[in-house]
Amino acid sequence: MKMSFKVYNTLTDRIEKIEPIKDNIFRIYSCGPTVYNVPHIGNFRSFLFFDLIKRYLSFLGYEVTHVMNITDVDDKIILRCNEENHDLKDLTSHYAKMFIDDSKKLGIEIPDHLPYATDHIPEMIDLIKLLIEKKYAYKTNNGSVFFNINSFGDYGKLSKINMNQLESTKRVSDDDYDKKTPQDFALWKAWKFEDGDIFWNSPWGNGRPGWHIECSAMSIKYLGNEFDIHCGGVDLQFPHHENEIAQSICSTGKKFARTWLHCEHLLVNGAKMSKSLGNFYTLGDLFSKGYSAKAIRYLLTSSHYRQKIDLTDKNLKGAEKTVRRLQEFNRRLLNISKGNIGSIKKTESSILDQFTVSMNNDLNVAEGLAVIFDWVRSINRKLDSDQILVNDAANSLALLHKFDSILCFLDKGELEITPEESSLIREREIARKNKNWSRSDEIRELFRKKGIDLIDTPSGTILKNL
Known part of the structure; x- marks a missing residue:
């Protein structure tokens, strides 16, 4: 029998038990990268959080279907194509591959579905047509289509935004398209001269989809009108996720995502990452400073997902030492077990239950790690005094590797x-x-x-x- 897993649902503003809507399968959608540049380490704070959620649900015995989009058309991408005379597909394919490669280096399991926005334009057009038919959206004279947020009474429920103080968001205001009210957001953007040959035909003329509609179209296609969990960074609560909810519920009449999980920002030396501050890092930058992928992953997943993480040399060095201690512990056990991995017996099961209780409390990784470290110290004392037999070492390895299936701190190469x-x-x-x-x-x-x-x-x- 599975223990209750509780998380903080941004939508309801409370910690609540989650269970899959259907069978034993959790269906998860998470917002993926916009592929116009090298992915930075701040991006991977979110992507590692998504991976942690998925791995932990699998640990609990659930099946998981994970969908994450690739945004391969938007204003920034078009600007880069124009500035550097790049073909859209060439540019986005290059950076999408970099993202996937870096994800694998960090031990992130690639989602079951990784749909590209430009491969799903027909689905977006169908969704927009439905919203127009239901009077939730309108076409402007220049061929753009906007969602009328005044038509959706629950707008702002996720982000708890004050509608009276709501202004046009930067990502919308920069579009320079006509609309009835400043707060309405673009579903379809009419072609502009600056767009060049980047456009698609639609019932409203040539143009391209807005940023928000892609996630609704692709999540609905792969997961259905209602699914279990929608993940993202806290910065996406408004306007992106708020807009997703509005357009999805209005088009389908269903609840869309049942649970919304948001992780906090990554800081660098106590400040928001910025090229102007000189604290902008890619994964390759951190590798060149001598830090390992395991240590980077550990640091970015060892704190609670609703707390900011500060990326500093001190914290990275601390993570490196911790990972090395765990790998050394693994090596010591392997030496005694002669490379054999046993099974989790009564003694190990008790430790595993303590870990699970901590993790089930809103994914309290820090508390779960404390359980692991207490156990490691106790086994190390026995190792130091030669009190561990071959079978004991093998069973301890089984538990260690069970933890590693979630946290990924071991170098699997050590096993060979x-x-x-x-x-x-x-x-x-x-x-x-x-x-x-x-x-x-x-x-x-x-x-x-x-x-x-x-x-x-x-x-x-x-x-x-x-």
């Missing part, structure tokens, strides 16, 4: 060493203690030829793929 190689590592550690540097270097070089680096730490040797 033979008993002979484990003996060589122990021999090298003895050689170092005896200051036999030539033998120590000789063994290290043997491993380097196999593509493995040996990293010396106060608690032992850690293996890393070169």
